[in-house]
Amino acid sequence: GQQVMQIPQYQHVQEGEDFTTYCNSSTTLSNIQWYKQRPGGHPVFLIQLVKSGEVKKQKRLTFQFGEAKKNSSLHITATQTTDVGTYFCAGGNQFYFGTGTSLTVIP
Amino acid sequence: NAGVTQTPKFQVLKTGQSMTLQCAQDMNHEYMSWYRQDPGMGLRLIHYSVGAGITDQGEVPNGYNVSRSTTEDFPLRLLSAAPSQTSVYFCASSTAISGEKLFFGSGTQLSVL
Numbered sequence: 001g002q003q004v005m006q007i008p009q010y011q012h013v014q015e016g017e018d019f020t021t022y023c024n025s026s027t028t029l030s031n032i033q034w035y036k037q038r039p040g041g042h043p044v045f046l047i048q049l050v051k052s053g054e055v056k057k058q059k060r061l062t063f064q065f066g067e068a069k070k071n072s073s074l075h076i077t078a079t080q081t082t083d084v085g086t087y088f089c090a091g092g093n094q095f096y097f098g099t100g101t102s103l104t105v106i107p
Numbered sequence: 108n109a110g111v112t113q114t115p116k117f118q119v120l121k122t123g124q125s126m127t128l129q130c131a132q133d134m135n136h137e138y139m140s141w142y143r144q145d146p147g148m149g150l151r152l153i154h155y156s157v158g159a160g161i162t163d164q165g166e167v168p169n170g171y172n173v174s175r176s177t178t179e180d181f182p183l184r185l186l187s188a189a190p191s192q193t194s195v196y197f198c199a200s201s202t203a204i205s206g207e208k209l210f211f212g213s214g215t216q217l218s219v220l
Contacts, residue, residue, distance in 0.1 A: 006149070009147060030205060030206065031205065041213075042197060042211040042213050042214050043150070043209070044211070045208035048208065088150065090209070092205065095140065095201075095204075095205070097142070097149045097151070097152075099147065099149040100149045100150075
């Protein structure tokens with residue numbers, strides 16, 4: 001089946017530092033989605049990317065879809081404590097999810 | 108507007124017991140799915156359905172059954188619970204199998220002793 005890997009698995013940052021998580025697929029993806037899961041909560045949709053090389057921004061969050069549509073990244077500028085949680089990418093058919101990156105922000 | 112409703116929130120089973128996790132959505136979504144979440148392994152797809160009467164297996168279907176008799180409901184049955192099925196289970200729905208956002212329920216924390 002389709003495999004979507006994410007790195008890193010964990011990331012601890014000081015508040016105000018930047019954060020990036022990467023998502024890599026073994027196959028070309030028709031689209032990629034990003035979700036955020038707060039501790040104790042459920043995943044919540046953030047954004048979807050469809051086009052090769054696409055870049056989308058949501059305030060301090062920047063999402064990119066690779067030219068080959070096999071990888072994606074989420075970059076958070078100047079992290080805040082409200083950014084704490086696990087970030088998942090999900091790609092292709094049947095919504096196969098990556099392993100997630102757990103972000104801890106140290107005040 | 109309830110969205111995706113899962114019950115129960117917590118459940119403890121003994122090895123060998125059976126149970127059904129309930130999932131209902133009120134958004135008229137055709138696509139529904141079940142995931143399990145284990146530490147370090149992300150969300151793994153158990154079973155999914157693209158409409159009433161249609162179900163299919165995901166990555167980790169063994170030990171679980173599903174049925175979809177209505178658009179709204181998609182229950183997940185554990186036939187004979189095993190400790191390896193200790194996990195957090197999420198139900199999700201969407202308007203389509205791909206390309207549309209997933210709406211998740213609040214999850215069920217299951218422990219099998």
